[in-house]
Amino acid sequence: MGSRLAQTGLTRLVAATALLVASAMAAAAACAPGVVELKGPRGTARFAVELADTNATRAQGLMFREKMASSAGMLFVYDRPGRAMFWMKNTLIPLDMIFADPTGKVLRVHENAIPHDETPIDGGDGVFAVLEINGGLARRLGIGPGTLMRHPAFAPGPAALPCD
CATH class of the missing domain: 1.20.5 (Single alpha-helices involved in coiled-coils or other helix-helix interfaces)
Structure with a gap:
């Protein structure tokens, strides 16, 4: 016994x-470079991301992609906060654009950007990072202003949702 x-x-x-x-x-x-985690009032969402942190990768973005997994995205990271302007030229899939400040706090969400549209999408001032995901997901997941984003890029922030 x-x-x-x-x-x-x-x-x-x-x-x-x-x-x-x-x-x-x-x-x-x-907190891996290839993962973004978002935490908001309706829970947590994770995306496997490609990092666009150079002028060349930011200029290419998601152009010419015919599809993207619902759990995937692209994270655009800038050297310093500023005004972020996007367009959908040569982009084949609708996207949600999630604009965040240096702490990882979501400032604005632009939903369902229209493929091939060359109208500028203004993320506003103070943008440090932009997460692009499939169109319609931000609303379905409850991602909006005030949602917190976790990624190593926000470590110098100081991060609102730290990695450690």
Whole structure:
């Protein structure tokens, strides 16, 4: 009987350790360069992202892409906050554009940008990063002004939703 109790205790210890390791791995994955996590009043959403942090990658953006997974996106990161202007020239899929300040706080969301439209989309002043996801997802997930974005790019912010 003592052996059975010891086994039960060991099983619980192993399960608790596995849960702690899984939680730590999930937190670390949420702060990887290829992942953006958004936390708002309706919960948390994660996107696997391509990083656009150079003039060349920002200029290319998501142009000529015929599709994008619903769990994917592109994160545009700038050297310093400023006015962010986008357009949809050569972009084939509708996009939601989520504009964030240097702390990762969402300032504005432009929903369902129209493919091929060359009308400027103004994200406003103080924009440090822009997350592009499939059109309509921001509304479905409850992403709006005030939502917090987690990514290593916001570390110097100081981040509103820190990685650590």
